[in-house]
Every structure is written in C-alpha cells, then in structure tokens.
Amino acid sequence: MQVFKVYFQILRRHVGQIFLYVGIFAVIVFGFILPSVDTNPVESFTAKKCLFAVFDSDKSEASRALIGWLSEKHEPTEIANDREATVQDALYNRNVYGVLRISEGYEAALAAGASAGELAKRVELLTVPGTLTGELFATDLNRYLTLAALSCRSGASVTEALAATEDALQISLKTELSREGAESAQSKLYYFFSYLSYVFAVMSVVSIAPVLNVFRKPEVHTRISCSSYPFHRMNWELLLGVFLTGLFFLAFFGGWAGIVFGGELLCARGALYLLNLLLYLAVGLALAYLVSQLATTQDTINMIANTISLGMSFLCGVFVPMKYLGDTVLAIAHFLPAYWYQKTLMLLQEDYSGEMGTICGNFAMLVLFVAAFVAAGLVAARQKSLRQLA
Amino acid sequence: MVYAVEVANLVKRYRELVALDHFNLQIKEGEIFGLLGPNGSGKTTTINCILSLLSYDKGEIRVFGQEMRPDSYELRREIGVVMQNVAVFDELTVEENVDYFCGLYVSDKALRKTYVNEAIEFVGLQEFRKFRPKKLSGGLLRRLNIACGIAHKPKLIFFDEPTVAVDPQSRNKILEGIERLNQEGATVVYTSHYMEEVEQICTRIAIMDNGRNVAIGTVEELKRMIKNTEQITVEIIGLEPERRAELEALTHVYQVDYDGKLLKLSYAGGNHNLEALLDYLHGANLCYGSVHSELPTLNDVFLEITGKGLRD
C-alpha cells in the first residue's frame, strides 16, 4: 500500500484549500442564501413589495398618512441618511428600491389645493428610473398623491381628503394566478445541495489533481515503473485513494446536511438527494483525473478548476436560477454535468413520483460524464506517454 | 602582500552547531586553491561567507585587500561563482542564459557578445546555443552552469563542487577548463570532496574538518606532514603470530596489520622498503601471493590528521 499511503501524505498538503472551500460554502449558504429562502408555498397572488426608506421633514398628519399607506403596500426600512451617495449605494445593492423625501410644506401645499407641479416640489422619489421596482413604487406613490390632491382641490379638508383617498384606494382588482404559476415551497435542502455542486467541483480538482500530478511526473512514474511494484497496483491504489477522498467529502457534506436538515434526509427523497450527490461527486473526481492529465503546475490546475467550476455554476443554474437563463445558455448547459445534477434537484423539490424516469435519465447522464472524463483523461495520458517515448 | 582572498578568525554558528571555528585562510593571486573536506566540513559555508551571502558571528574577510560586504558591487564585478546547484532559467536558451548573467556584470553590448561567445565555446556548448536547459544532459547542464558563472571574465572564480554527478568526459573537460582559466590569469578557489581532482589541478590545498583548517600546503607538503610514506600490502595466508614482532622490527616499519589474509605494513621513511621486505620473506621461507606498494594519498593525509576517511 505504498502508493496509497503516499497519496494521502501528499493530499494532506492540500487540506488548507479544502478547508477554504468548505468555509466559503458555509458562509455563503448558511450566512447568506438559506436565511433568505422562502419556504412558504405560493398558491395565490401576493403583490410584490418594495423595500423603501423615507425622510420626512414635514412630519405632518398628511405625511404620516402617506407613509402609513405606503408601508402597508411596501416594506419600510431604514438607511443611514439621505445623502445621494448613501442612497445610490442602497439602491445599487438593492437594500431599498426607492427613497422618499418629503419636504416641509407638504401638508400645507396639499391643503392649498396645489397643482401637480407644486406638490412635486415637496415630494421627491430617489429611485432607479426605468426599473420595474422603481415603476411599481412610483405608481403607488403617484396614485395616492393624485387622489389626495384632487380631494383637497375639491374642497375637502386634509383629514377628509386623506380618508377619501384611502377609501378609494381600497378598491382592488381581482387577481388570480394561473395553475402553472403556483410554486411549491422552496426547499432549503435544494439550495444546500445546489451550491454544493460548485464547491464539489472545485474542491475535488484542486485537492486531487495535484496529487495525481505528482505520480504522473516522468521521473516518479519511471521510478515506480522500474520498481517491483506492479503497475496495475499503483493505479488501483491511486484509484482507491481518490475514491476514499470522494467518500470522505460525501460523508462530510452528507453528515453536515444530516445534522442541519435531519429528518428531511431520512426518506426516499433524501436518498435521491444523496444519490444525486454521489454521482456528481464521481463526476468531480473524474474531472480531477482529467485535469491532472492536462495541467502540470499548481497554478494552471487552479485556474482550470476555477474556470470550470465557476463557469458550470453560472451556466447551469447554481448561481443564477435556471428560469432566468436563456435558451442558448440552457442548450450549452446540456453539455455540462452540473446541468443534469441541477435538473434532478429541481425535480426533487416538487412531487417527483411521476418523474422517476427523468431522474434516472439524469443519473445516467452523470454516469456518462464520468465515463467521458475518464476516457478523455486516458487518451490524454496515452498521448503524453507516446510523446515522451518519441 | 595583497591576497586574492584573506579570511581571518572566521566563526559561523548555526544555533548550537559551530560550522566554522576560527577559520583562517589566505589565497594568493594566480593560485588554484583547493578546499578539501568531507561533506559537512564547512567548505560551502566558507565560500558563502566569503561571498557575503551568509552572515557570520566573528572574523574578517577581505577580497583583493578590500573588505567584502553585501553591497561591494565593484568587488563582485571581479568575482565569478559556479555553484553546486545548477542555477539557470529554464525558460531561456543556453545563449540567453549566458547573456543574461553576463549582462549583470557587463553593460557594453558588443563586448558582452564576444564574452558570451567565448564562454559558450569555452565550455563547448556551441552546438547547443538554442537549446533550453531541460533538453541538456546532466554534464552539459553543468557546463552551462559554468559558462554562466565565468562569462564576464572574473579575476577570482569560485568553483563549488562543479563536478558532482558529472560523467568522466565532462569532468575532464571541466578540469581542463579550470586550468585554462587559471593560465589566463584567474585565481581559482575549488572545493571538492574528490581528492583525485584536487591533487590533479590544485596548486595549494587546505584540508577542512569540522569547520577548521587542519592542514594547508601543496600536495607534496601535505603528504610530507604525515608519518606514513609508504604502505606495502602482501597476500599471505597462515602467518604465525610470532612473526609479527619480527616484521615490526624491520627498518622504518611503524605499524603491522594482519587479518589472516592480507598483511599491511606502514612505513615512515626509507627508500628500499619493498626490497627489504621481500628479502625478509624469502629468508623466512614464507609463501606469499601478490605484493603491492602504495604511496600516501590525500585521503591518508586526512585520515591521519583527523582520524577518519574523507568519504565516510
């Protein structure tokens, strides 16, 4: 078991990088993605709410009423101040979609039956023009202001006008979701496993490929070939090493998922999640083998690993949900293993009983990718050894 | 007198280990000076201290009469170094490598071109000008290493074990080259643990052990320092123990060893020792096989001075 032993001795040097990606995964998934997952199923129409902030200098009955109504329709939040740069950053980072400035004299203008132009001097909306969210918030703001101003102009007192406005705004349009529109609950399990595909791909390659690379170095390779150690035994031991590394990854992340999601995993669905992961893991290991045949230095291995893993994650719906991806992208994604992994995950989110055939098909695709990567690696190895002999 | 290299009372410690222990050395201009010693005796440490690569705890180092410091740029211009490990750029060709290193010393382009060509010819790499180091064999690589170290025509050249792992052909070429450089006026400091090489080319030798300079002189001077002048080995079987006293009584013999098969006699002085021994053997009617006589080597010198072999 000499080769096997050395495999792990070398692998130990890359543990730091494995930890790095585990850390990135933990922070992003648990600190960032899971907290924002909405686990309630969508069955009926609910209006989208925009985050907004208000800076009210008028502090009047009218301004409070406006803010109150907007807060019902949307989601008030706070930002540090209304300086342009702060607002811009908040808008850009989507912390708010609109920032409202109500200047002093708003109520007075309203009471005086001011014209649209006059009132507009008192109410300023900072937003990203031309965006849907900006438009939504602006429309709501405008309909309120229009009605309130008209009521006042028609002779009502501010209090009456505000009441009338809110009355009128009670009227709503009956809105229904078509059947396909209803979405089942988003599952946290899905996001955990989805993100895992990025980490698995990059982690397998950056940790395993450099180790395999060592055994591929002509000097080492020749030395082992010359020893009494059977050649096939070296390969088997390396394979075993790679396999165990993979199993370790699987056990680690599987265990992690088990601890976090508990019972959710202990069912047929959970088993399918894990099986899917196992197959994807095999893809990652095969990929590591292929990369070890293509790249010789640590820096190229890293660049290749990151390009492939990040690229696949973008094209196959890990970082950007698949429903947003264009047809061309999805067509390209068919040629990438992460796509099939992701497809299964999406099916598992819903009632998958009728989709077992598709799921098995996806699994088969992953197996095919494993075979393809290994075959490509073997071809590359063969080419290389031929070149060395020549 | 101005020495090419002058080291006085040099002490270098690596934590507990004393690598150089009040080491003294004077190398005259025009010499091929050999530093001989087993691995770990402090040869490379000495050179690295002289070159100001290593800091040292005590002592004084002068090169061409000037104190050697890390920023002695003018002094460095006169020095060439050929290190134990090959130090070249893998990405550059033979010619580019030599030109690069030469360029660190010589700015004049035209002059450099001649120097580079001369250096390449000097080590016999003309046919490999466009080769990258990876394509060169071990011996050729060593020669490139030398070319890079000497292209700028230094007045003082350090060779730190330049022949380690080199084939005999390349080794001879290297040694010849060093002699030629010396004839052209360069002072050479040569370290090795191959005593034959040192005997072959060095005009003066210092023997080092445990960071100390245990003996210094020409080959002949060194050999004269020791008691042994000749050793005669006789193949003889079944020698009676009482004969030992008779053998020890022979003129000039100071030591007798016998292992039941080979009889070794060590002599201190005397010119006709073999004859006297053969006379004794015939007279005592002893049967013997082969007989051979050896003159002392540097190894014997080392052995006698330090009590251990050079290549232990």
Added chain:
Amino acid sequence: MFFHNYRYALQSILRKKSSLIWTLLFPIALATFMYLSFGELYETEERLSIIPVAVVSENEGAYGEFDAFLEALSAEGDDQLLYVRRLSRDEAEKALADETVRGVIIEGEELTLWLRENSVEGTVLKTVLEQYLQSEAFVRGLAASGATPQELLAAVEALTGGEPYYTETSTSDGSQDLYNNFFYAIFAMSCLFASFTAVVRTSKLQANLGALGMRRQLSPAGRMTMVGAEFAAMLTVQFAAELLTLGYMLLLGVEMGERYLGMFAVLFLGSCVGIAQGIIIGSIPRLSEDAKTGICVSISMLLSCMADLVAVGIKGLIERSVPFLNRINPAALLTDAFYALNCYDTPKRFLTDLGLLAAITALLLGVSGFVLRRNRYASL
C-alpha cells in the same frame, strides 16, 4: 541594467506558455460564462419594458372606457406600457402558459387579472389597472357629492393627464445592474491571481530561496533594480491581460461606462496589488513553491468571494456589518472602484478606493522591498 533584467524577465514569463494562456483565458472564459448566464438578466428581469397582455372580452360594451384606457397605455411612444392582444379565453390561457403574454385581463362579470407567477411585473400590471378602477370610483364619488361638470372634467384630466405629483430623481447615470459586481469580481480575482507568477519569480530572486537567486544576488547588479525589473515585467504581462479582458467584456456588452482611463488606473493598481501579494508570499523562506501557490489561491479566492465573486450581496453584507474589511480587502476596493466609476458622478469615492488600493500596494511593496533587500542570511 534595468532594461536587461526586464527584457529577460519578460521573455521568461512569456515563454511559460501554460501559465500565460491560463492567465488570459480564465478571466475571458469566466466573463463569457457569466455574460451568457446573466448578462441580460438586468434588462429582461429588472428593467421595465412593454408588457404584453391579452384581453378577453366577455361582456361587450360594458368596458368602453376601460378599453380606451388600455388603448392609451398601449399607444406607441416613449411611455408605452402595454402591448394588448385581444384573444379568446382559451387562446389567452395558452398564451399565458407559454409566456407570450405576461398577463390576461378578463372583461367579464367583473374585471379580473390572471398572472402566471408572483412577479414585480405582475404587480406593476395589477397596480396600473387598479389605479384606473380607483380613479373611476373617485370620480363617481365626486359626481355623487354634487361636483360641477367643470370640476369633474378637471378631476378626470388630472387623473388621466399623467403629470406626476412627485419628482423622480435618479442618483446615477451609470449602469445600476447589480450583476456587474460579478464582472468586477473577475477582475479582482484575475489581478490577485497574478500572485502565482510573482511567487515563482520571487523564488528566483533570493539567495535563501534557491540557487538561481544566489547567483543573481552575487552579481554587482543593484538589488532593487533587479526586483524593480521583475516587477515591471510581471506588471506588463498582467496589465496587458487585464486590458484584453476589459476589451473583451466591453465587446460582449457589459455596461461598465465609458471612463476608460479610470478603469485602466484600477486595473493597473489591481495588477500591482496582486503581484505584490505574490512577492510577499513568495519570499517566505522554507516553504515549497506549491505551498506558496496554495496560500496565494486561498487568499485570492477568499478575498474575491468577499467581493461578490460567487454570490452578489456578500460585499454589501460586509459593508453593513464590518465595513472596515471592505476598506482593506483589495478585491473589494477594486470592485468598488469600478462601481464608483460607473455610478458616481463625483470622483471622490473612486479616488478614495484608488488611494486605498495604492496604499495597500505601497505597504505590500514596502514590506517586499524590505524582505528582498540585499542581505546576508543566517542560513541558506
């Protein structure tokens, strides 16, 4: 002497084909993947565009005024909001299912809106249509309360006239596409990855790191000249790679604004930071080159991920909780400089970022210079 060193350093770097190709290829490949996956997401998902809707009339004549309203909304022009098709119920249902329309308006017993999913676009549609209903009710209320025809006319005009009752202010003329952060992060990552080359080159500079360094240190060439030349050569290659990536992204159509000089400055400093990082890590003695590369990768990836490389919003999260981290993370500074350049009219923020980047570079280079200055070593 400088040029001599520079020339050969450049030659050495350019001849390491595999590293060179990947230095160039990987940001370009990543940019391509990113652009393919969400390059148009902002346009299609966040920007307001004309919304195609189907109208199903099942109660002829009852919706005359409403139809006029729809017509007004779908009149061609800058503020066209809707594109209306009149379809039968079945056709409309089908059109909604395959997303050729985003909503279906049923003019039946009562006005009903069908949507395919809960989306902002759907909410906009609902709000706009609702506004009509509310205005109608309001006018009816006015009439009932005995308003004069003139007053009513004025009210209708005000309600449909479209002059807004608020001022809309845009805080920036630049692209507000948050996904741009991904592209900025590519630059951050590739700049920091310049440290790989720097690690390798540094080990060839120092006597305590290898024979080559020893030989070079023995020459009379000035130490800082040599380090400077190495740095300049690496910078040349890295900066060129960054410029090519930038050119490629602009060709792809990533909206990064037009302040090219500013971008050059960011990329220049970014390359400097990456190389300086590599030099420092490279000059750690008694560590294998692979281990140093490993450290470089780890640091670079960590910093890049903190600057939104794998999920947009992390940088914002850090800004809200530990803003100091964003001020010292070169990757975050680099992405922020790009953002400021694109979205800010005033150069203060951009210059602050640039200044911090320059300070970090200077600090790293200062430390490197200290480490790399010609020195005697205690051991080799």
